Amino acid sequence: MLSQPVLTQKEQDRLAAVKALKSGTCLCGHAKQTGMAFCFACWKKLPENIRRALYRKIGDGFTASFTAARSFLTPNP
Numbered sequence: 001m002l003s004q005p006v007l008t009q010k011e012q013d014r015l016a017a018v019k020a021l022k023s024g025t026c027l028c029g030h031a032k033q034t035g036m037a038f039c040f041a042c043w044k045k046l047p048e049n050i051r052r053a054l055y056r057k058i059g060d061g062f063t064a065s066f067t068a069a070r071s072f073l074t075p076n077p
Contacts, residue, residue: 028041046073053068
């Protein structure tokens, strides 16, 4: 049986960002358009600078902005 490859944190973040774009469900559990990172309600909660950065291309800042947005939207325990 083959084992899963070990991914760096950067690779894991990029994979999570791509998965979110392909998904029809937002981080919050609500439906969203595929190709969009978050549903409209979550997107509106984000600060303006993060919202603008989410329009960048993958490999050109989108992954970092997606990670920042996910951290912003995820409550700390």
